[in-house]
Amino acid sequence: MTVHYPKVDLPPATDVPPLGERSGSRLERVLAAGHFAVTGEVGPPKGHDAEVIRRKARLMEGCVDAANITDNQTAVVRMSSIAAGAILLQEGVEPIIQMTCRDRNRLAIQADLLGAYALGIRNVLCLSGDHQSMGNHPGAKNVHDIDSMQLIHMLKDMRDSNAFQCGEEIKGGGPRLFVGGAANPFADPVEWRPYRLAKKAIAGADFIQTQLIFDMPVFREYMKRVVDLGVAERLSFIAGVGPLKSTGMARFMRQHVPGMSIPDEVVTRMEGAVAGIDKEKKEARRDAWRAEGMKLCVEQIQEIRDIEGVAGVHIMGIEWEEAVRPIAEAAGLLPRPEVG
Numbered sequence: 001m002t003v004h005y006p007k008v009d010l011p012p013a014t015d016v017p018p019l020g021e022r023s024g025s026r027l028e029r030v031l032a033a034g035h036f037a038v039t040g041e042v043g044p045p046k047g048h049d050a051e052v053i054r055r056k057a058r059l060m061e062g063c064v065d066a067a068n069i070t071d072n073q074t075a076v077v078r079m080s081s082i083a084a085g086a087i088l089l090q091e092g093v094e095p096i097i098q099m100t101c102r103d104r105n106r107l108a109i110q111a112d113l114l115g116a117y118a119l120g121i122r123n124v125l126c127l128s129g130d131h132q133s134m135g136n137h138p139g140a141k142n143v144h145d146i147d148s149m150q151l152i153h154m155l156k157d158m159r160d161s162n163a164f165q166c167g168e169e170i171k172g173g174g175p176r177l178f179v180g181g182a183a184n185p186f187a188d189p190v191e192w193r194p195y196r197l198a199k200k201a202i203a204g205a206d207f208i209q210t211q212l213i214f215d216m217p218v219f220r221e222y223m224k225r226v227v228d229l230g231v232a233e234r235l236s237f238i239a240g241v242g243p244l245k246s247t248g249m250a251r252f253m254r255q256h257v258p259g260m261s262i263p264d265e266v267v268t269r270m271e272g273a274v275a276g277i278d279k280e281k282k283e284a285r286r287d288a289w290r291a292e293g294m295k296l297c298v299e300q301i302q303e304i305r306d307i308e309g310v311a312g313v314h315i316m317g318i319e320w321e322e323a324v325r326p327i328a329e330a331a332g333l334l335p336r337p338e339v340g
Contacts, residue, residue, distance in 0.1 A: 063325040
């Protein structure tokens with residue numbers, strides 16, 4: 001698939017502190033030092049058991065530079081990303097809290113992030129949020145007082161201009177947060193995705209994490225345009241990867257997850273992993289699928305590392321956090337660097 005991208009000039013960046021002087025987070029320092037960053041993802045429980053977060057923190061410790069805490073992912077009620085992030089901090093793992101526009105207006109977002117900063121949280125990922133019809137409260141009201149682009153810009157102004165969204169000064173200075181955004185290189189219209197990313201760079205995003213990447217040819221073309229636009233010079237691009245658990249998972253994601261591109265050869269490879277294993281031997285088939293999914297993920301990381309403009313990988317286990325460490329180790333990403 002060849003994508004033809006229109007030409008556009010990116011305006012110069014202004015009033016942005018140098019990378020390494022924005023938040024002081026470990027993730028920022030790793031990127032500022034030129035290391036290939038590794039982030040993971042932690043899904044909070046549908047309950048208040050802090051031990052769930054502590055257990056997942058132990059799985060992440062030492063193998064990622066920071067771990068995302070999802071914010072009511074798939075519009076299902078879960079433990080607060082800020083509370084879960086504070087627990088991660090207690091366990092020695094740096095959090096990246098997700099913040100969606102779906103559930104809060106601008107007052108609540110700013111108040112929550114002041115509180116998060118007071119608790120020691122230094123990274124935030126700005127998201128629109130999955131539609132509530134996907135979750136366990138389909139009758140809930142979407143807020144969307146602002147969108148993810150405006151959220152990024154609001155947080156940049158809070159940090160760099162010490163100002164609330166209304167323009168009022170933040171006494172004592174704004175929260176010095178490392179501001180992230182999301183990108184999906186495969187969502188329609190594909191030819192416009194680099195420009196949406198450019199808008200997030202202009203809005204003030206410091207880093208980007210992407211949707212899961214399986215279609216490498218399309219991703220390479222996307223990254224070529226991102227580099228040509230100068231976007232890769234403006235923010236740190238962290239590519240999303242993750243292990244498939246089965247052929248069924250690959251097919252489901254391809255058919256039902258918006259903007260997901262999984263080539264036929266990936267599905268065929270997952271099918272081949274259980275060739276010759278009797279369907280009644282469910283455990284053996286599960287293990288074979290998972291081993292192949294992890295192997296494929298490692299190969300993808302190694303390929304992604306050679307793509308210009310990519311500054312790191314975001315390893316998403318999707319309720320399989322146990323897979324993150326062996327994938328990182330097999331991909332040659334351990335030990336993680338020491339940064340001052």
